[in-house]
Amino acid sequence: MAEKVSTRDRLLVVGADLLQAAQGGEVTTRAITDAAGVQAPTLYHYFGSKQGLLDEVVSHGFHRFLEEHQASSVDDPIEAVARAWDMHVRFGVEHPAFYAHLYARVEPGYKCGVVSQVELMLLSALEGAADQLTVSPADAAKTILAASSGVVITMIGELYDTEDWALSDRTRDAILGSLIKQTTSL
DSSP states (O other): OOOOOOHHHHHHHHHHHHHHHHTTSOOOHHHHHHHHTOOHHHHHHHHSSHHHHHHHHHHHHHHHHHHHTOOOOOSOHHHHHHHHHHHHHHHHHHOHHHHHHHHSOOOTTOOOHHHHHHHHHHHHHHHTTGGGBSSOHHHHHHHHHHHHHHHHHHHHHTTTSOOOHHHHHHHHHHHHHHHBOOOOOO
16 A cells, blocks of 8 residues: 655655756746645645745755765864765765755845755864864855855866866865964974
8 A cells, every 4th residue: 555645745756856857947836836736825835935845855855965975973073074075065966956956046145044054064063173274163164165066066067078076176175275274393
C-alpha cells in the first residue's frame, strides 16, 4: 500500500522538481500549484509565499547534501573553514539550479535563509580563531562567502568543459591566506 504524501510534502517535491528543471530560470506559482494539484492559497498557507517554498526546498537540499558529505570533525577552526569552503563549492557545482536560486536573486536587504545559515556556520568556526585573523570573524565570514560564491558561479558557467577544482583551491588558499595573520619565527 502506497503511503499518502502530505500536501506540504507534495508542494516541496514539486517545487524541487520544477526548480531543478528550470535550471536557474523562473518557476511560477501557477506551475507549482498545478503540478501539486492544489490552489494558490494552499501554497501560501504552508509557506507564506512562493519564495518561502523555494527557500525551504533549497534549504532542505543543502542540509541533505551536508549530511551526505559530512567530513570528520576537525579541531582547527581554519581547517574547518577550508573544508566548509570545499563543501560549499561542491554543492553549488553539483546542484547549479538550487545554487542559482540561492544567489541569483539579488535585492537590497534580501538574503535567502540558507545563505544566512552558511554565514552563521562560518562565523561560528571563525570566532574560535579570532586571534589568528587580520579582520573580525564577521568580516572574514562575509569575505569567504563572497569569494566562494564567486568561484561557484564561475565554475557553473564553465561546466560545459570540466570542473576546475584547482581554481577553487587557489582562490580558497589566497582568501584564507589574506585573512590569517602570518607568523614568523626567528
